Amino acid sequence: MSVNHAADRAGAPDLGELRRRAAEAARPEREEGLIVCENLVRIYQTEGVEVQALQGLDLAVARGEMVAVIGASGSGKSTLLGILSGQDVPTAGSAEVAGHDLLTMKRRDRLAYRRGTVGFVWQQTSRNLLPYLTAAENVMLPMTYAGVKRSERRNRAGELLDLMGVGYCADRGPGELSGGEQQRVAIAVANANRPRVLFADEPTGELDTATSEEIFAALRQANEELGVTVVVVTHDALVSEQVQRTVRIRNGRTSTEVLRRITTDDDGAQELTAEEYAVLDRNGRLQLPSEFTERLHMRKRVRLALETDHIGVWPDAAAQRAKADADEVQAETEGDDA
Amino acid sequence: MRAVRLRREGPGDGTPRRGPARPASLRLLRREARGDAPLLACLAVLVAVFTGLCALGPVELGGKEDQALRQRLAAAADAGAVLTVSAPVELPQPGLGAPNPPALRTQLESGGQSVVSTAGRTLGTALRPVRTTVDYQLLGIDSPLPVDPRVTQESVTLHHISDAPAYLHYVQGAAPADSTPAGELPGIALSTGEAKLLGLGLGQQVELWFQATRSSPRYEVLVRLVGIYRPEQEQSEFWRQLPGLDKPLEYPGQLAGTLNIAVQGLVGADAPELLAKQGIPLPTVGWEYRVALGDAAVKQLPALAADTRNLAIDLNDLLCTDSPATGDSPCSIGAHPSGSYVVDDGLTPVLTAFTGADAQTRALAGFAVASLAAVGLATVLVSVRLLLRRRAVHLRLQRSRGASATGLVLQRSLVTAPVLLLAGELGWRLGLLPAPTGTSGSPQPVAALLGTAAALLLVPLLTWYAVREPGRAREVRRRASRRTRRLVLEATALVLCVGGVVALRVRGSGGGAGIDVQLSLVPVLVALVAVLLLVRLYPLVLGLLAGRSRRGGGVVAFLGLRGAARDAGGTSLALFVLVITLGTAVFGGMVSRSVYDGAAVGAAWTAGADVSLVQQGDVAPTPVAAGGSSPVRATVAEYLRTVLLTGDEDGANLPQTALITVDPAQLAAADPDGPLARALGVLHGGKPVATGTASATAPVLADPGLIVAENGESLRAVVDSALGSSRTALHLKPVGALTPALRQDPVLGPLVAGLPADTPVIVGTTALEPLLPAQQTGGTALLLFARPGAAPAAVAAAAADALGPQAQVRVRAEVLGTLRGDGLVRIVDDVYTVCSLLAVVFGLLAVALELVLTARERGRTSSYLRTLGLAGRQAAVLQVLQLVPLAVAAAAGGVLVGVLEPRLLGPALSISQFTGGPAAPALHTDYLLTALLGAGLAALVVCAAVVESTVLRMRRLGGVLRLGEA
Numbered sequence A: 001m002s003v004n005h006a007a008d009r010a011g012a013p014d015l016g017e018l019r020r021r022a023a024e025a026a027r028p029e030r031e032e033g034l035i036v037c038e039n040l041v042r043i044y045q046t047e048g049v050e051v052q053a054l055q056g057l058d059l060a061v062a063r064g065e066m067v068a069v070i071g072a073s074g075s076g077k078s079t080l081l082g083i084l085s086g087q088d089v090p091t092a093g094s095a096e097v098a099g100h101d102l103l104t105m106k107r108r109d110r111l112a113y114r115r116g117t118v119g120f121v122w123q124q125t126s127r128n129l130l131p132y133l134t135a136a137e138n139v140m141l142p143m144t145y146a147g148v149k150r151s152e153r154r155n156r157a158g159e160l161l162d163l164m165g166v167g168y169c170a171d172r173g174p175g176e177l178s179g180g181e182q183q184r185v186a187i188a189v190a191n192a193n194r195p196r197v198l199f200a201d202e203p204t205g206e207l208d209t210a211t212s213e214e215i216f217a218a219l220r221q222a223n224e225e226l227g228v229t230v231v232v233v234t235h236d237a238l239v240s241e242q243v244q245r246t247v248r249i250r251n252g253r254t255s256t257e258v259l260r261r262i263t264t265d266d267d268g269a270q271e272l273t274a275e276e277y278a279v280l281d282r283n284g285r286l287q288l289p290s291e292f293t294e295r296l297h298m299r300k301r302v303r304l305a306l307e308t309d310h311i312g313v314w315p316d317a318a319a320q321r322a323k324a325d326a327d328e329v330q331a332e333t334e335g336d337d338a
Numbered sequence B: 001m002r003a004v005r006l007r008r009e010g011p012g013d014g015t016p017r018r019g020p021a022r023p024a025s026l027r028l029l030r031r032e033a034r035g036d037a038p039l040l041a042c043l044a045v046l047v048a049v050f051t052g053l054c055a056l057g058p059v060e061l062g063g064k065e066d067q068a069l070r071q072r073l074a075a076a077a078d079a080g081a082v083l084t085v086s087a088p089v090e091l092p093q094p095g096l097g098a099p100n101p102p103a104l105r106t107q108l109e110s111g112g113q114s115v116v117s118t119a120g121r122t123l124g125t126a127l128r129p130v131r132t133t134v135d136y137q138l139l140g141i142d143s144p145l146p147v148d149p150r151v152t153q154e155s156v157t158l159h160h161i162s163d164a165p166a167y168l169h170y171v172q173g174a175a176p177a178d179s180t181p182a183g184e185l186p187g188i189a190l191s192t193g194e195a196k197l198l199g200l201g202l203g204q205q206v207e208l209w210f211q212a213t214r215s216s217p218r219y220e221v222l223v224r225l226v227g228i229y230r231p232e233q234e235q236s237e238f239w240r241q242l243p244g245l246d247k248p249l250e251y252p253g254q255l256a257g258t259l260n261i262a263v264q265g266l267v268g269a270d271a272p273e274l275l276a277k278q279g280i281p282l283p284t285v286g287w288e289y290r291v292a293l294g295d296a297a298v299k300q301l302p303a304l305a306a307d308t309r310n311l312a313i314d315l316n317d318l319l320c321t322d323s324p325a326t327g328d329s330p331c332s333i334g335a336h337p338s339g340s341y342v343v344d345d346g347l348t349p350v351l352t353a354f355t356g357a358d359a360q361t362r363a364l365a366g367f368a369v370a371s372l373a374a375v376g377l378a379t380v381l382v383s384v385r386l387l388l389r390r391r392a393v394h395l396r397l398q399r400s401r402g403a404s405a406t407g408l409v410l411q412r413s414l415v416t417a418p419v420l421l422l423a424g425e426l427g428w429r430l431g432l433l434p435a436p437t438g439t440s441g442s443p444q445p446v447a448a449l450l451g452t453a454a455a456l457l458l459v460p461l462l463t464w465y466a467v468r469e470p471g472r473a474r475e476v477r478r479r480a481s482r483r484t485r486r487l488v489l490e491a492t493a494l495v496l497c498v499g500g501v502v503a504l505r506v507r508g509s510g511g512g513a514g515i516d517v518q519l520s521l522v523p524v525l526v527a528l529v530a531v532l533l534l535v536r537l538y539p540l541v542l543g544l545l546a547g548r549s550r551r552g553g554g555v556v557a558f559l560g561l562r563g564a565a566r567d568a569g570g571t572s573l574a575l576f577v578l579v580i581t582l583g584t585a586v587f588g589g590m591v592s593r594s595v596y597d598g599a600a601v602g603a604a605w606t607a608g609a610d611v612s613l614v615q616q617g618d619v620a621p622t623p624v625a626a627g628g629s630s631p632v633r634a635t636v637a638e639y640l641r642t643v644l645l646t647g648d649e650d651g652a653n654l655p656q657t658a659l660i661t662v663d664p665a666q667l668a669a670a671d672p673d674g675p676l677a678r679a680l681g682v683l684h685g686g687k688p689v690a691t692g693t694a695s696a697t698a699p700v701l702a703d704p705g706l707i708v709a710e711n712g713e714s715l716r717a718v719v720d721s722a723l724g725s726s727r728t729a730l731h732l733k734p735v736g737a738l739t740p741a742l743r744q745d746p747v748l749g750p751l752v753a754g755l756p757a758d759t760p761v762i763v764g765t766t767a768l769e770p771l772l773p774a775q776q777t778g779g780t781a782l783l784l785f786a787r788p789g790a791a792p793a794a795v796a797a798a799a800a801d802a803l804g805p806q807a808q809v810r811v812r813a814e815v816l817g818t819l820r821g822d823g824l825v826r827i828v829d830d831v832y833t834v835c836s837l838l839a840v841v842f843g844l845l846a847v848a849l850e851l852v853l854t855a856r857e858r859g860r861t862s863s864y865l866r867t868l869g870l871a872g873r874q875a876a877v878l879q880v881l882q883l884v885p886l887a888v889a890a891a892a893g894g895v896l897v898g899v900l901e902p903r904l905l906g907p908a909l910s911i912s913q914f915t916g917g918p919a920a921p922a923l924h925t926d927y928l929l930t931a932l933l934g935a936g937l938a939a940l941v942v943c944a945a946v947v948e949s950t951v952l953r954m955r956r957l958g959g960v961l962r963l964g965e966a
Ligand SMILES: Nc1ncnc2c1ncn2[C@@H]1O[C@H](COP(=O)(O)OP(=O)(O)O)[C@@H](O)[C@H]1O
Pocket: A044, A045, A046, A051, A052, A053, A071, A072, A073, A074, A075, A076, A077, A078, A079, A080
């Protein structure tokens, strides 16, 4: 959902129309996509304090897509991935991955889901692999859980490790691998049971830039060659710039999305364009970037104006006055300095 | 990077093929187990020790109980035959023309055998014949006439005692023949002393007379003195039991200034027939037994008690015929008709006392055992927690990779179960090896299985808890009720604890075989509640202290206290283990101390003084040389009589009362600080004063109940004399109350101890003695106070005959030795020592494991602080400091539990079975031991912390570098 979509619905918002929209919002109709989260809420309770890690997050990822999720530390990225990978349960909202409803999923389905539908790579290299198994054994472990035949396990583990470029590490223990090798083995492990989605939570967080590149390449390879949908949480601007879609989470909500496209201009020159979109949720909520609101001194209240092809957002009159005053003062001081 | 094409599958690409959740390969198990080896070994050792104890402990304990019972039976046998069966035998009278039955002497042995075979099986096998006796009633001596003119009455009791020859040496003549040649007089034998007193010489004819009642015919009997003996093996049990065979008894006659003499003489085995011919028909045949139990004595105890209870009935059932029609003697001894069998049962009191004391022993041992079990279980819990904590990351990883919770639980159990089962089996076998056979205790396989099962189940349970699927419902519930749940848990523990304590106090302890589970669990619950309280309180206290230290500027102290406060919840298991360990040790120390002190009180009560002589009846003691070079410093004589009281005011009859007279001057000299000595001052000598026409009125100290009943008015006391022939009346005026403290003055012990507990007691002075007749049912005690340094034996020897030969000698030191050396008391001590030691080992293990559990967290804190510039030394101090509050809390909590517990249990915890004495013994905390234990435990914990921090310090650098790692 992005602002472009919202434009289609422009029209006079009379009462009947609002009702219709409310009803439509309440309909359990889902957005298309392999991963669809709507209004996802996760509340942690620690020592009597409630932490709203996710507060109504919306996300849709199409099949085969590779999406980067970015956001400040503590914004809820890991929480989101924990829920999507079936290791945590949301408090409210809806989340569907490859047809599995993560809220109503039964215990057994959850297990099958973890075994077959999703794969996971954590940030800490040491936490992705069992230290007392070799790389190949680590890759085979999830297959054991899924009941894959022994010979097939071996073959597939070899193939996966080769694909990730760490075939030579097959018989080494994690302790004998570098951080980058460990993460690539971890990606192989995550792909062991041919998952439909691969989640990676800051997989390059502990690695240097060059190694990060390798890991990212490996992820992309998995995405392209194995056809697995990839959601990667990252801090790394380099990574996020290499994917078509970057979702930014702020305070437990998706706030903006950046879509990158390679456009060919009239001269035939290819150009990478990145457009930033704000996310409009089903209830019509929109998060305005703080740089924008601060700049215009928008606080608490804004004035909306519906135009034929867009919605204007204006600062409140009082805020406008405040801005004018501020500008004046600034102008004066600048004048004084001069 | 080499790209490899992968085979793609159809549309169902991502969905896994369903298969059974197979546990991971053996290789995985093996690899995992290798990392867990130390903890698994620790668990295995715990389980092995537990099962070993289950195998060995009860057997060993049973053996000790058996020993204690045998010890008590032996002591009882030493004091006199434990069980005597007797029956009056009827012998053919002259002229009745009855068929001549075989001689009685040929029937004695078979008679004894039939007693043994009639007794129940347990008693029958336990009976050890001591002697067979044939006893005659008192016979008057007609001639020769008394040597001493004051003697108005001479009497003799004749006995045939089967084992007497071994203890006699005939100085003149020989033992009376067992088959006297026809025509000769029956022979009797007397001791040298007796013969001399009666003025008899060897070969002299003695004329005896017998009259059953005043109206029945008087028979005269002629016998001849054929032997004069002196005792041999004087220290033997024989002479302790039958002193009268040697020493004649001289006692005052009914008329003032007259004397009576009673002697005991021996006759031959054929005397019954010979004497019967002369008209003395009914000797009593007695079989005396001691009782000895072999292996598994305690196990036989119930059957033995039942057999003993039923013995008289059994004998009379089997050896008597019911023939009310003829009115004949219904019983028989062999071919001889006899009267009913009578059992003089000295065994039942011994068994009853032992049963009571044994129940108490088990109750006390139960506390220790339950505490040890709780400590063991807590230690197992800590180890399992650590085992899982170390694997938590891996478990989570496996789970997220698709391992099922069941699979993971199975996988863990596959490693631990065989190890623990093997350990349990091994411990059991090892425990059985040294276990003695033939004791009352038997190995407890059920307990061993339960313990092993608990350890076995803890692993999968905690694993499951760690890896269970997150459930939405659970999450919501947890959010709503985590606090409530803690409160509910605490409240439950508190309610259970209070309920248990109240139930115990109401119900009391003892009774029932085996270890009382409810009783045993209460201390564990008390410790649990104490720990819950501590866990609540101690962060608060630490917070306060931390605030103070922050203002005081001690950064390290502040951080340490803060860290400790934060860890409070996590260390509660260690705290529990420590508190219960220390509580048990302190409790055991207190029990031991109380028994030790209580035994001193009990011994003082039984003996009254350093040595005392107690004689049945009121006898004037012969003076004992006191002071000077004599080992006796002072003596106090006191007399007991039973009196009937009526109120002077209302004429109401009062219950039978004991009147004790004490010489106040003697008592003041002997025991000037004693409560009774002081209280007797109000009697001002206690001389009876004649008031008007009425008989004399004497001031006394009276039981408070009597004073209340009579409003402090004087009482008329009627005292019957020894033979019931005269009664004396006098008036007693209570001028003071005989408070419980006075009544419990050890000085009164020798006389009061034998009275029923609720008998009112009146104490007067010996100034009353001239007015009071002697009573056969009364008692006389002569208390002997030793000169400092004098041996009790010397004191006893100095006054040996002061109350006649039959006086019972009680030596306080000996009584004390017996009480303190009692097998059951030693069992309690041993059980507490062993359990406390084991609990300390377990407890330290638990603490060490907890330290390892929390080490990473603490290590990270100090690593972090070191990166901020805290010196390495300070960081180490910090490490230790974080644990000091735990040590202090554990010490305080343990001491508190140990000291409070017995007070809480109150009447449920009675140790009076071990101590004797006038009242339940006071509980004495062994303060020195308690302080030592508390300090020792705290020191051990701090030591553990120091060792741990030293080890950590060596690895600190690595810790600093890997700061970010979880
Ligand atoms: N297990 C948890 N218990 C309590 N609060 C948590 C837990 N996990 C995460 N949080 C809180 O939820 C918020 C989001 O955390 P997270 O998803 O880890 O953020 P990110 O990965 O974006 O840094 C944070 O404020 C964090 O403190």
